[in-house]
Amino acid sequence: MNSPLLSVRDLRISFNGVAGPFEAVRGVSFDLGREKLGIVGESGSGKSMTGRAIMRLTPRAAMVKAQTLCLPDVDLLQASEKTMERIRGKRIGLIMQDPKYSLNPVVSVGEQIAEAYLIHTRSNASEAKRKAAAMLEAVQIRDPERVYRMYPHEMSGGMGQRIMIAMMLVSEPEILIADEATSALDVTVRLEILNLLDDLVRKRGLGLIFISHDLNLVRHFCDRVLIMYRGHVVETLKAGELDQATHPYTRGLLDAMPRIHTPRRRLPVLKRDPAW
Amino acid sequence: MVDIMKSQTPIIEIDNLIVSFGEGDDARRAVDGVSFSVLAGETFGLVGESGSGKSTILRAITGLVPSTATTLRVMGEDVSRERGKDFYRKVQMVFQDPYEALHPRHTVWRQLMEPARIQKVPDAETRAKASLDAVGLPQALRWRYPHQLSGGQRQRVAIARALMLKPEILLLDEPTSALDVSVQAEILNLLCDLQEEHGLTFLMVTHDLGVVAHMCNRTAVMQSGKLVETLPVDVLVNGGATEPYTRKLIAASEAYGEAPASLSQLTKV
Ligand SMILES: Nc1ncnc2c1ncn2[C@@H]1O[C@H](COP(=O)(O)OP(=O)(O)OP(=O)(O)O)[C@@H](O)[C@H]1O
Ligand SMILES: Nc1ncnc2c1ncn2[C@@H]1O[C@H](COP(=O)(O)OP(=O)(O)OP(=O)(O)O)[C@@H](O)[C@H]1O
Ligand SMILES: [Mg+2]
Ligand SMILES: [Mg+2]
Numbered sequence: 386m387n388s389p390l391l392s393v394r395d396l397r398i399s400f401n402g403v404a405g406p407f408e409a410v411r412g413v414s415f416d417l418g419r420e421k422l423g424i425v426g427e428s429g430s431g432k433s434m435t436g437r438a439i440m441r442l443t444p445r446a447a448m449v450k451a452q453t454l455c456l457p458d459v460d461l462l463q464a465s466e467k468t469m470e471r472i473r474g475k476r477i478g479l480i481m482q483d484p485k486y487s488l489n490p491v492v493s494v495g496e497q498i499a500e501a502y503l504i505h506t507r508s509n510a511s512e513a514k515r516k517a518a519a520m521l522e523a524v525q526i527r528d529p530e531r532v533y534r535m536y537p538h539e540m541s542g543g544m545g546q547r548i549m550i551a552m553m554l555v556s557e558p559e560i561l562i563a564d565e566a567t568s569a570l571d572v573t574v575r576l577e578i579l580n581l582l583d584d585l586v587r588k589r590g591l592g593l594i595f596i597s598h599d600l601n602l603v604r605h606f607c608d609r610v611l612i613m614y615r616g617h618v619v620e621t622l623k624a625g626e627l628d629q630a631t632h633p634y635t636r637g638l639l640d641a642m643p644r645i646h647t648p649r650r651r652l653p654v655l656k657r658d659p660a661w
Numbered sequence: 662m663v664d665i666m667k668s669q670t671p672i673i674e675i676d677n678l679i680v681s682f683g684e685g686d687d688a689r690r691a692v693d694g695v696s697f698s699v700l701a702g703e704t705f706g707l708v709g710e711s712g713s714g715k716s717t718i719l720r721a722i723t724g725l726v727p728s729t730a731t732t733l734r735v736m737g738e739d740v741s742r743e744r745g746k747d748f749y750r751k752v753q754m755v756f757q758d759p760y761e762a763l764h765p766r767h768t769v770w771r772q773l774m775e776p777a778r779i780q781k782v783p784d785a786e787t788r789a790k791a792s793l794d795a796v797g798l799p800q801a802l803r804w805r806y807p808h809q810l811s812g813g814q815r816q817r818v819a820i821a822r823a824l825m826l827k828p829e830i831l832l833l834d835e836p837t838s839a840l841d842v843s844v845q846a847e848i849l850n851l852l853c854d855l856q857e858e859h860g861l862t863f864l865m866v867t868h869d870l871g872v873v874a875h876m877c878n879r880t881a882v883m884q885s886g887k888l889v890e891t892l893p894v895d896v897l898v899n900g901g902a903t904e905p906y907t908r909k910l911i912a913a914s915e916a917y918g919e920a921p922a923s924l925s926q927l928t929k930v
Contacts, residue, residue, distance in 0.1 A: 404801060428813025428844050444808070482812040482839070486760055527712060527885070531687060539682065542757040542835065543711025565812060568838045569757065570711050571868050572913040598841045601917050634843075641846035643871035645898050645915060651853070652846035652875070 389416035390560055390592040391439065391477075394453035398434050400446055409434050409447075411616035417560065419590040421583070423603040423624060425638070426613030432596045433482055435613075436562045439594075440479050441469050456560075475505045478553035480566040482596075485545040488537040494548045495521065495533025498555055505556035520551040523581060525574050542569035550578060554585070561585075562594040567602070579606050600627065600642055612638075614661050634661055671698040672830060672862050673705075673722065676732035680717050691717045692728070693886035702856065704863040706873045706894070708910065709883030715866045716757055719832045722864075723754050735830070750780050753823040757834035757866070759815040762822065763807045769793075769818050770803040777825050785825075792821035797847055812839040820848060824855075833865040837872070849876060870914040874898050882907045 398410035410431040415422070424432050437443045439454065441461060454461045456476070459468065473479075481487040489497055498517035502508065508516075521529035524547040532544070540548060546569050553561060563582075567575045583606070585591040597603050603610055607624040612635045620632040630636060637655040680692040692714040699705040707715045721728035722735065724744050733741040735752060756762040763772055773792060777785035793800055796817040807815055816839045823831060831852075837845040849872070855861050867873060873880050874894060881891040882904065889904045902908050 402801075403804060426841060428817075428839070428841050429811040433811060446809075483758065483760055485758060531689075534687070541712040541716060547711075565839060569835060569868070571709065571910065572870075572917055573909060574711050575868075576913060576917070598839070598845075600842060605917070638842050641842045643842075643846075643849070643869070643875035645871050645874045645911075648874065651850055654846050654850065655843045 388457060389418050390456065391417040392453050392455050393417075393435075393439070394451060396435060396438060396451040396454060397449070398431065398438060398443060399448045401448075409616055410438070413613075413616075413618055415611060415618070415621075417592045417594060419586065419592055420609065421586055421593045421595055421607040421624075423607035423610040424594060424596045424613060425598065425600065425603055425610055427615065427634070430613040431616045432613055433564050436479060436564050436594065436596060439560075439562060440473055440477060442473075442479070474501060474553070474556055474558065476558055477560040477562065478556070478558035480546075480549050480553050480561070480563045482564040484549035484566075485537050485540065485542075487549065488545070488552075490537050493534050493536055494540065495535075498548070498552045501552045502555045516555060517551070520555050521548075523554075524548075524551045525577050526551075543571070543574065546570060547574075547578070554581075557589070558591070560592045560594070562596070564596045565598070566595075568598070575602070600638060603627070619661060632661075633658065670701045671734075672701040672736055673699040673864065674732050674734040675718075675722075676730060678718065678721060678728055678730040678733065680714070680721050680726055680728045690886050692721065695883075695886075695888045697881050697888060697891050699862060699864055700878075701862055702860045703878045704852075704856070704865060704876050706877035706880030707864065707866045707883065708868065708870065708873060708880055709889070710885065710906075711868075713883040714886045715883055716834050719754060719834055719864070719866065722832060723752065746780075750826050751829045752832065753826060753828035753830070754832040755819050755823045755834060755836045757838070759812075759819040759839075760807065762819045763815065765807055768804050768806060769798075769810075772807075772818060772822055773803075773825055776822065780826055782826065788825055788827075789821075792824050795824065795851055796821045797844060813841065813844060816840060817844075817848070827859070828861070829859075830862045830864070833863055835866055835868070838868070845872075852876070870898075870911060882910065 394414045396410055396413040399406050399408045413435055426432050434443060438449050443449055451462060495517050498520055499513040502513045502516050518529055518533055521532060526532050526547060546566055550566055567578055582593060586593055595607055604624055604627045610622050610624050610627060611618045612620040614634045620630060620635050622630055640653045676696045678692055678695045679690060681688055681690050683689055709715060717726060720726045730741055773789040774785055798817050820836055837848055877894045879893050880897060882889045884906050889906050892902060902911060
């Protein structure tokens with residue numbers, strides 16, 4: 386891979402719990418190019434923490450260490466908070482797992498998207514408004530003019546996710562981290578959103594980190610997949626070769642998927658090996 | 662899937678349900694004249710477009726949003742106006758957004774114990790421990806606050822909480838959307854076991870037709886506040902849907918599961 390957009394080496398995140406220190410991320414390493422990198426993994430395995438560490442948005446209690454965590458021109462471990470403020474949203478966008486709680490509850494969703502545009506570009510209010518409305522349409526919001534004036538608590542689960550996607554795309558970041566960003570969308574709308582992201586990767590060279598539980602989506606949409614289990618990467622695969630996974634956790638995932646045409650009385654469950 | 666339909670007794674009866682939001686020019690019907698009923702002991706799916714009113718229907722049943730209906734009956738009782746304390750024991754809801762169900766300043770343990778305290782459940786502690794085990798959460802997490810959990814851990818706390826009162830009806834809004842498929846399998850198996858042992862009824866919103874095929878007896882399909890059609894799941898998966906929107910949904914889901922040549926090809930279905 387020629388000159389990655391982002392390099393992560395030996396990322397470790399720990400918390401001081403009542404029962405002693407707890408390592409939520411235990412040595413994660415990867416490079417991100419102008420590609421769609423999927424991250425799949427166990428619930429609680431450290432996917433969201435990894436995404437937040439890249440943005441330097443881990444909770445205060447978290448201790449973050451790494452050998453390398455950098456953009457080509459910025460060391461994210463050393464950068465000042467002021468530098469980070471310029472990077473967040475503008476160069477790296479993060480779509481959080483709980484979109485409705487990352488939005489400002491007292492500002493209409495349209496205004497929030499317009500504001501994000503204004504902060505990161507030299508433009509005026511009317512241009513920002515036009516851009517925000519266009520973004521709402523691009524993410525398949527029905528009746529975008531009316532929704533523009535609505536507030537986060539008035540959004541359905543899937544509308545909230547799309548507002549967040551619109552807000553992160555409007556400032557055209559170089560890297561986008563999408564944390565379960567399409568889980569509340571019906572399949573037809575989801576495919577439209579994926580097409581939009583795919584276009585950005587192909588035409589603008591966006592680097593996309595796509596955290597998802599949806600194996601079918603990852604298999605068809607991403608270029609590569611990291612499989613995470615208990616704080617580390619247990620396997621890296623070409624997305625199209627997910628079926629050839631060898632790690633027992635990944636195999637277990639593939640088996641546990643409910644299928645439309647292969648009914649089973651019970652779904653197989655994993656026997657988790659402490660050695661994984 | 663439970664093959665035999667447990668009964669023919671409707672336990673949730675909804676006729677011409679209407680929920681409106683907004684005022685003046687912005688007034689819209691989020692749920693626009695929806696009718697269906699759920700039989701005791703069955704799993705009934707609710708699928709459809711994002712923003713079509715699925716969550717709003719569940720909220721209307723529990724009285725969280727005002728609604729009007731010709732009929733709104735749960736367990737034979739008219740709940741269109743008020744619901745007794747008993748209702749909130751027998752009917753539990755798992756919200757789409759776990760943050761909404763959980764109190765931000767209560768520990769996991771307190772989230773579980775609080776409803777039990779209100780309903781004066783005698784063996785609350787034993788139940789709380791068992792609920793955590795049932796959803797695969799380590800007991801060590803019980804002193805954490807919601808913001809100290811991962812998304813899927815929060816979702817499982819919400820499920821554990823709903824199970825605390827041993828409800829008869831569970832309204833499940835995308836209950837496994839934040840779980841990896843191995844944990845999802847454990848939760849779905851748990852729900853099936855509860856249904857077999859105690860005859861629970863599930864009304865379940867999901868975007869995953871694989872989950873619908875696995876869990877549900879019948880499903881309703883929604884688009885823009887209206888119920889497009891209601892059909893048995895075996896008819897749905899065997900190409901028996903008649904409405905164009907349903908056919909589009911199933912075609913997209915099928916294409917998505919197998920290997921499409923390209924993404925753009927998928928969107929054209
Ligand atoms: N503030 C905190 N204090 C202690 N532990 C925490 C805190 N926040 C998160 N954790 C723990 O860190 C681990 C990793 O969390 P993370 O949110 O990254 O998981 P995840 O892989 O995104 O899971 P999911 O798929 O369920 O969202 C989890 O076990 C979680 O309980
Ligand atoms: N409190 C509210 N105020 C105004 N409008 C609302 C409110 N709650 C929901 N709506 C609107 O009602 C419609 C239906 O929302 P609902 O949450 O029921 O959709 P849904 O089918 O659950 O969608 P999703 O699959 O995306 O979660 C949406 O257009 C939404 O904007
Ligand atoms: Mg997460
Ligand atoms: Mg919803």
